[in-house]
Amino acid sequence: MKTTELAIIGAGPAGICAALEAASYGVEVTLIDRGDTPGGQLVKQTHKFFGWHEKSAGTRGVVIAHNLAENAQKDPNVHFVGSTEALGHYRDDDTLLLETPEGVKGLKPERLLVATGASEKMLLFPGNHLPGVYGAGAVQTLMNVHGVRPGQSVLMIGSGNIGLIVSYQLAQAGVHVEALVEALPQIGGYAVHASKIRRLGIPILTGYSIKEAYGERCVEGAVVWQIDNKWQGIPGTEKDLKVDVICLATGLSPLCEFLWQAGAEMTYIAALGGFVPVYDENMETTLSGVYVAGDVASIEEASTAMAEGYLAGLAIAHSLGKISDSHFDAKRQEYVKELEQLRAGPTSKKIVEGLAVLRDEIGKRVSA
């Protein structure tokens, strides 16, 4: 059976950054993705990223994806394996099972990084089965990867950064966005993204939710209504919107089935997005040698996923004896500080609270 020093599942921002970091210290990396090219969700992100000027802020996600993929391709220590799904990790013989285009194959990695990202949350409402109800990720893939408009007129649900950004991208593609509804009283994403779509004339209805979608064979319209503080619709406040697309941007959940299967300890922390693996400050889970980075560890921005990737890559290189303790400590401090700074603002308050709960969990385990 083939062996590798580090297998990484998921070649999104976290996975590629971890690969580049570990490879820079001579770790031989196998970077696995079900897509045929590296980049993950970054390839669909046509907006300019925030963050530090020195760390590609102001660069569009798709350009960052291109640059990262190019660096990974140039690195002789990184072997990209595309069109391949990781099926499971079996601890009894430390084997990773992969479904490749040539069939199912085994791989024995010395270290494993799970950087599988997140999946979109579905929303319950009558008519949500109708063709024309999309996840925001699918709309982005259609438009920004394949150049296909999802429809003529869109109702966007959810005002997090994804809902705001995808509304803007729809408008750029010449698709009419009828309205964006948000159940909470305030807009969830960055105010600058909200201001951008307001300038285009797209209404944002806060305190509104979808009542139902209707249509014979596909979405022909949607009814939205105001909701009270118990999340119940208020009769008489309905608005009938003639749309053929309902786009759900109602949040993400860590894509952690792989970690459940592998036997990592999981814990439910709503602030981090739901069930997340228990991991320490070096991103190592309760399974020795199995690490996590990016949205699978907590639902955050891509800039944070990249910083976590670098940290995990560094910790893995150190655990494999590729770098000295002193180099590791110094470099680690740098990455930890970067993460702290990225999370220092009011928009990251929930994440910081969630991470504190996670640290408590680990504390309990150590003392128990």
Next chain:
Amino acid sequence: MMDNAFLSTGIPSMEQIESVVPSKARREKGPFVVIECFQEIPCDPCYHSCRFGAICEFEAINDIPKVDWDKCTGCGICVAACPGLAIFVVDETFSDKECLVAIPYEFLPLPEKGEKVLLLSRQGAEVGEGEIHRVIPGRKPAGTTVVWVKAPKELSMEVRNIRLTREGGASRE
């Protein structure tokens, strides 16, 4: 403290706008930057983009940018640099009756110099008609284009977007 209405509408209040606009005396001197960035998010390219030091150095990555209008020349480099498309330049000295507003614009087709366009407010409402004065294409790859539009002077603090009226222009019914 953050204005609650702003967080539920995405539209800053007049008080918020006034807090990011220089004195009357400075406005009468020439073009000036208006940074409509009211929420602390981790982002600093504006500071690095300004070659005149008019955007003060950040202490922390989540800081809201502060402007030294004595140093600002109204060049518009930061308009293209801002990832949030939250920066505008206003020149109220352009002519007796007209001002210029520099707007980040990421739609195709791009407007052309001399083209008549509709002027839109922060709500996307039509507030008047204007004429394209300059179009500065974004830096490669995929930078943001900056459009300088002539507008009635009294709309200098209203106009924040444009809409093309020609066939095939990005439109919204």
